[in-house]
Amino acid sequence: MRTLTRAAARIEAHTPAHRDRALDGLRALALLAVPAGHWLVGGLTRDGGGGLHNASPLATFGGLAPASWVLQMLGIFFLVGGHASYLSYRRRKGSARQWTLGRVRRLGRPLLGVTAVWALLLPLLHYGLRVPADTLHTAATLVVQPLWFVGVYAVITALTPYCVRASARLGAWAALPLIGSVAVVDFLRYGPYGDAMPSCLSLLNLLPGWMFAYQLGVSWAGRRIGRRGAWLLLLGGAALFATLLLAFHYPVSMVGVPGEARTNSHPPSLLVLALAAAQSGAAILLHDRLARALRRPALWAPVVLVNLSAMTILCWHQSAMLAAAIPGAFLGAIPGLTTAPVTVGWVLARLAWMPLFAGLLVVITKYARPLEDPWKRTGAVRAVAVGVLAAGFGYFALAA
Numbered sequence: 001m002r003t004l005t006r007a008a009a010r011i012e013a014h015t016p017a018h019r020d021r022a023l024d025g026l027r028a029l030a031l032l033a034v035p036a037g038h039w040l041v042g043g044l045t046r047d048g049g050g051g052l053h054n055a056s057p058l059a060t061f062g063g064l065a066p067a068s069w070v071l072q073m074l075g076i077f078f079l080v081g082g083h084a085s086y087l088s089y090r091r092r093k094g095s096a097r098q099w100t101l102g103r104v105r106r107l108g109r110p111l112l113g114v115t116a117v118w119a120l121l122l123p124l125l126h127y128g129l130r131v132p133a134d135t136l137h138t139a140a141t142l143v144v145q146p147l148w149f150v151g152v153y154a155v156i157t158a159l160t161p162y163c164v165r166a167s168a169r170l171g172a173w174a175a176l177p178l179i180g181s182v183a184v185v186d187f188l189r190y191g192p193y194g195d196a197m198p199s200c201l202s203l204l205n206l207l208p209g210w211m212f213a214y215q216l217g218v219s220w221a222g223r224r225i226g227r228r229g230a231w232l233l234l235l236g237g238a239a240l241f242a243t244l245l246l247a248f249h250y251p252v253s254m255v256g257v258p259g260e261a262r263t264n265s266h267p268p269s270l271l272v273l274a275l276a277a278a279q280s281g282a283a284i285l286l287h288d289r290l291a292r293a294l295r296r297p298a299l300w301a302p303v304v305l306v307n308l309s310a311m312t313i314l315c316w317h318q319s320a321m322l323a324a325a326i327p328g329a330f331l332g333a334i335p336g337l338t339t340a341p342v343t344v345g346w347v348l349a350r351l352a353w354m355p356l357f358a359g360l361l362v363v364i365t366k367y368a369r370p371l372e373d374p375w376k377r378t379g380a381v382r383a384v385a386v387g388v389l390a391a392g393f394g395y396f397a398l399a400a
Contacts, residue, residue: 008301021294021303022287023080028306030077034146035317037071039357040064040350041255042142042318043341044325051134052329054141057341057350058257064347065253072254072265074149075213075276076283081153082217085160086167096161106372107154110311111147113371114319116386118143119393131326139326140397142318149314156211163211163218171224175215178208179273186270190248190262202267209268213276220284227285234281241274309365311372320361324353 015021041064043055058064085103092099118140125131166174185204188197216233219225225233244250250271256263264271294300306313328337336349375383 005298008297011301011304012297015300015304020291021300022291023083024307025290025294025303026076026283027080027084027310028303030073030080031306031310031313033071033073034314035320035357035361036354037068037255038142038146038318039321039354040067040071042321043346043350044138044338045340046329046333046338047134049132049134050329051132052138052325052338053134054138055340056256056258057347058253058255059259060342061344061347062252062257065251065257068254069275072272072275073279074210075272075279078153078156078210078213078276079217079220079280079283081157082160082163082214082219083221084217085157085214086164086218086221089160089164100158100160103157103160104154105374107150107157107311109375110315110368110372111150112386112390113368114143114315115147115390115393117368118319119389119396122393122396125326132329135326135329137396139322140393142322144394144397146314146318150311152206152210155207156214159211160218163215164222166215167219167222167224171222172216172219172229174219175212178212178215179270179277181205181208182212182268182270182273205269206267209272212273213280216277216280220280225284230281230284232281233277234285237274237277237279237281241271241278244271244274309369309372312365312369313361316364316368317357317361320357320364323360323364324356 041056041058043057044052045055046052088103089096089099122136122140126133126136163174170176182205185201188194189202216225245252250269251257251260251262251264253260254264254272254275256266263269294303325337328334333339336346336351336353339346341347341350378386
């Protein structure tokens with residue numbers, strides 16, 4: 001305890017006085033919700049040959065769906081991202097193009113790192129340790145699953161200069177065309193002419209759907225959203241959320257459920273934006289109170305540690321679960337780890353496994369965290385090799 005107390009005190013001493021602790025706290029909360037959500041709904045089942053396959057408990061336990069309302073915090077993440085990008089963009093010393101390239105490189109390094117490392121692990125696991133091919137296909141899918149977010153976030157980050165201009169002209173209303181666009185596409189998909197619409201129409205929601213909260217964050221940072229606007233977001237988002245569920249029968253779960261024809265998240269539906277609006281309003285209203293709470297070194301230190309490893313946590317959390325599940329598959333059917341998620345016992349067992357997953361993620365983060373830093377010693381040949389490995393792993397995962 002003394003060691004932890006001294007470490008917290010050192011972090012407190014090195015924190016600049018102007019640091020917005022509430023933003024870091026919100027980012028940490030949204031980040032930790034990602035592994036918590038994936039570990040809770042990311043069931044695995046073992047076949048007769050020892051191979052692991054994906055199986056979601058949401059297919060059996062529909063009552064768990066409301067938990068996704070809490071664990072789906074990407075709206076908060078994009079809100080904070082837009083706020084931070086606005087401030088960073090305003091402080092930039094070079095051109096807008098240089099700023100954009102720098103931000104995109106920061107996002108790309110961890111993604112290339114995790115996929116390149118897994119590309120090297122696949123033959124070792126299969127030929128050296130005899131891990132079944134089905135397990136490797138499942139593992140590749142799980143590793144790639146959260147990485148779509150990085151690509152979308154990078155594109156939206158590149159659009160920051162346009163978000164700043166839109167906010168300067170329209171304030172908080174700059175986000176209105178985005179939610180309007182998603183509403184129109186949802187009407188076309190699910191309205192009276194839905195059967196005549198091509199399935200690819202839903203892709204039109206991908207960019208505006210996730211950009212909505214980011215634009216709100218930009219407007220918030222530019223002081224274009226105050227407490228009145230925050231209350232409007234909170235109450236309006238909550239009212240829209242309830243209306244979509246009760247009157248328009250949107251799926252209850254914020255994540256995809258196997259066997260269901262409709263999904264809210266891939267790409268985002270209007271329900272996701274309603275939740276993001278309510279979350280954003282609550283975050284803005286609670287900002288000052290959260291900032292005061294994080295003045296306590298014991299609370300502030302873990303927030304700092306999570307933020308320092310943000311992309312590593314996002315990219316490697318599924319690997320932590322697999323680090324337990326793949327060896328477990330050799331031992332047979334283990335409740336909550338390699339058994340089908342069809343009983344209440346599985347849910348309780350999975351909750352018991354989650355501290356181990358967290359511990360494994362801490363260990364992985366210790367060694368993977370340097371991949372977030374600039375690759376100063378990486379020459380052209382190594383950079384090309386990393387790119388080829390990452391592309392190969394991506395092809396394997398998507399082809400699976």
